[in-house]
Structures are given as structure tokens and as C-alpha cells.
Amino acid sequence: MKNRIKVFRAMNDLTQEALASEVGVTRQTILAIEKGKYDPSLDLAFKIARRFEVSIEEIFTYES
Amino acid sequence: MKRNTFYISASLIGILVACIFWWAVIYDRYPAAQIVTISVIAGAAAIYILRQKIDDTVIVDEMISKINEKSAMNTLQVLWVGFLALTISGFTMAMSIENPRVKEMMMRGAVSQFIFLASILLIYALFRIYYSGKYGGYEEDEESD
Numbered sequence: 001m002k003n004r005i006k007v008f009r010a011m012n013d014l015t016q017e018a019l020a021s022e023v024g025v026t027r028q029t030i031l032a033i034e035k036g037k038y039d040p041s042l043d044l045a046f047k048i049a050r051r052f053e054v055s056i057e058e059i060f061t062y063e064s
Numbered sequence: 065m066k067r068n069t070f071y072i073s074a075s076l077i078g079i080l081v082a083c084i085f086w087w088a089v090i091y092d093r094y095p096a097a098q099i100v101t102i103s104v105i106a107g108a109a110a111i112y113i114l115r116q117k118i119d120d121t122v123i124v125d126e127m128i129s130k131i132n133e134k135s136a137m138n139t140l141q142v143l144w145v146g147f148l149a150l151t152i153s154g155f156t157m158a159m160s161i162e163n164p165r166v167k168e169m170m171m172r173g174a175v176s177q178f179i180f181l182a183s184i185l186l187i188y189a190l191f192r193i194y195y196s197g198k199y200g201g202y203e204e205d206e207e208s209d
Binding site: 026028029032038040041044 | 127
């Protein structure tokens, strides 16, 4: 799964630590998601999308 | 304190407590038992205090839970297989011993280990049933038979 969290963070001038704190996870989790090492749960994906006020599809792209 | 520093510190405390326990078994007189009791309590307290000092505001999240879950499962598998190998070698050794008293002792030890291994499987099965129920693994709908 690809994602554009880094892009949205830059657009919103948000650090990994700040985003992690707002969605209730550790910074390591945000880092792992950004690097594509960890796929977030649906719950966390929704939280991240809501934080940036966009749909999930705009942030996450599924690749089979 | 970083999370990995905490894990390393906790492991060192665990090793220290195990060493004290080992010393107490060898020393085998007053106040060995009391020192072991105090060291176990002190070790648990130290780990608890260290845990509070982890920098992350969120101590457990979904990725950490997944890492813990995978680590626990692999540890269980490795330990179970390793312990089974030990049990089987215990049985084999017991069979080849001629002294009936030693043979009986070794057989009892091996049987105890085998019961312990079976208990682990039973506990695992019970937890699986519990969590399957909790997460809807036994739910039925119109597509069920």
C-alpha cells in the first residue's frame, strides 16, 4: 500500500510527532507507515484522513 | 528514555534477578530465600518505574501491539518446539538408564514436562476460543449452513 502522508504533512506543516499525537499513536508508527513498512488499520487510516480533511483514497493507494 | 533502552534495561534487570535466584539455590540457607523475594519485588518495581519514563506519550498503539503479538507467538513456538525436543531426549535417556530409581525419577521429570507442554496447548486453545468468540468468529448469518 502506497501513501502520501509525508506530502500531506508538509502541506499542513505537521511533524511526525504532532501527527502521531493527534491520531493517538507513536511517532514510530507514523514513520513505519510513511516508509511503507506497516499498513495501518482501517480505524487509523480514517483518523489520518480525517486529520487532513480528505478521503482515505487521497492518502492511501492500494497496490496488489 | 527510548523504548528500546527500556527493553534492554528490563532484560538486564531480569538477568540480574535470575542470577540472584541462581545464587540463592546454591547458597541454600538464611537469608537466601528472603533476598530472592526482595530482589523479585525490587526488580518488578524497577521495571514499572522505568516503563513510566518512556518518552512516548502513547505507550501501546496498534503497531506495537502487532509487534508484541508476533514476537509472543514466535517465542511460544520456538520455546514449545525446544521444550518438546528436551522432553523427548529426556524420555530417550530415561529408557536407556538401568538404575530403576534414577530411571523412575527421569521418567517422572519427562512426564511432567510433557504435561506442561500439553497444558500450554490447552491454554492456547482456550484463548483462541475466547478471542474467536470476542471478535465474532462464531457469528452466523444467512450464508451459514
